[in-house]
Amino acid sequence: MSDTSRSVVSDSPPLAQPLYAPIKRRSFFMYAGATAGATALALVGCSKESDPVVTDGPTSLGAGDVGVLNYAYALEQLEAAFYAKVKASTVAGFTADETAYFADISDHEAIHRDFLKAAISRDFSGRLLPELTFNFDTIDFTKRVKAASDTKLGVLDAAKAFEDLGVAAYNGAGKLLKVPAYLVIAGQIVSVEARHVAYIRNLLVPGSFAADDQVEPASGLDKTLSPTEVIAIAQAFVVQQLDASSVGQ
Template sequence: MTMKNNELETKSELQNESLFKGSLGRRSFLQYAGASAAGIALVAAGCKKDRGVENVMTGATLDFKNEIGVLNYAYALEQLEAAFYVKVASAPPSSFTTAQKAYFQDIQFHEIAHREFFKNVLSTAAIGSLEVDFSSIDFTSASGVLGAAMAFEDLGVAAYNGAGVRITTDAYLVAAGKIVSVEARHAAYIRDIISNGNFANLTELTALGADVAGGLDASLTPDKVLAANAAGKYIKTKINVINL
C-alpha cells in the first residue's frame, strides 16, 4: 500500500509540473487541466469538513478562514474571466484584426483552463457556477471589449497578488504564481493594443486602493476586488464573504 501511494504521489507531482512547464498546445492544456489537479485535489478534499465554504440557495459563500476560501475566490474570478472571453471569442467585434481574434481565442483557452484547474482542485469543496451580467459591455465595439478586458486582467493580477499572503501551502502558492504570471501577460498585451507602451499604467487600480509604489505590481484585497465598482458589478450571484 505504501509503495502504491508513493507511485501515485510521484505521478501526481509529474502531472502538476507538466501542467505549468513545457510546451503544451492550447487545446492540450485545456484537456490536461482536469487530470493534472488530482494530487492537489486530495488536499482540498481532506479539508472539506472544516472548509466553511458551501453552496447556499442565496448565493456562494467565500470563507477566508482557510486556503479553501482563497482557492474558491480564485475560482470565482476565473469563472468571470472565462465567461467574458468565451463570449468575445464566439463573436468578436467586426473591427478586430485577424491577429486580435487569434489572441483572444488563445486567452479564452487560458482562462477556461484556469477555471477548470480550480474546479478540479476544489472538487466537492468548490462553490457553484456563478451567474454573470455583462449587460454593461458593448461586445460589438472593439473599444468596449478591450476596455473590459483591460479591467478584468488588471483586476485579476491585483487579486492574485492580494490573496497570496493568505496561502501557506507550497503547491497552492506555486500554482497561483504561475497563473498570475499568465494573467499579467494578458494584461500587458491588452494594454498594448489599446495604447502602445501603456502596459505599466495602473491608474484605475490605484483608484480602487491599490498600492503600486516601488515598481511593484498592483495588489488588492478580496473585499476591494469583489466591490460593486470592480468585479462585483459583473456577478449576479450573491457572494457572501466571511472571516476576511
C-alpha cells in the same frame, strides 16, 4: 453545515508537511497531488462558516485555502465567461491578429477555470463554489473600444478591467494561501494573466504595459487588492451575491 463532526481536509495544514524540495522540481500537477495527500493527513472537523453554501443570503467563498481557491475560481469563471462571449461575437475593428489572440486568451481562461474546479473538487470535496451566472449588459461586444459618446464598455476596455482586477487579486491573495503547493499553482496562473494585461494594455495605448496605474511608480511593485475589494468590483457582473469576507481567514 451541521455541528456534527465529520472528517474533511484541513484548510490550513501545518507548513511542516514534507512538501518541499523533492516535489517542487516536478510539474505543477505533482504539487496538486502532493497537497491532496498532505492535507488528507490532517483530518479536522470543519468549521460552520467555511463552506460555500447557497442560501438566501450571499454565497460565501469559504475560509482558509479553499476560500482563496474558490475566490480564484470565481474570477476565472468571470474571465472565461467574458472571453467566451468575445469569441462568439464579431467585434468591429478587430484585426485577424487580435481575433486570434482573444481566442487564445479565451482558451487560457477556460483552462484556468476548469483546472481550479478540478483541484477544489479533488482537495475540498463538497466545498466547490457553484457555477456563477454573469451579466455583461454594460459591455458592447461589437465594439473594440468605447467611444466618448458610448455608455457601454468596449471589449478592450472590459478586458483590461478584468485582467487588471485578476492580477491585483492574485497579487493580494498569494500570501493568504497556507499550502505552498497552491502558491506555486497560483503563481503559474497569475503570470499568464499578467502577460494578458500587458498585451491588452498595449492594444489600448501602445507602450502602456506596466504603466503607473498598474505598477506602483514609487516601488516598482504590481498593484494588489484584497478579496473584499476585488469582489466588490466584480460583483457588478455577477448575478449571485458573493461574500469574500472569510477568504484566507
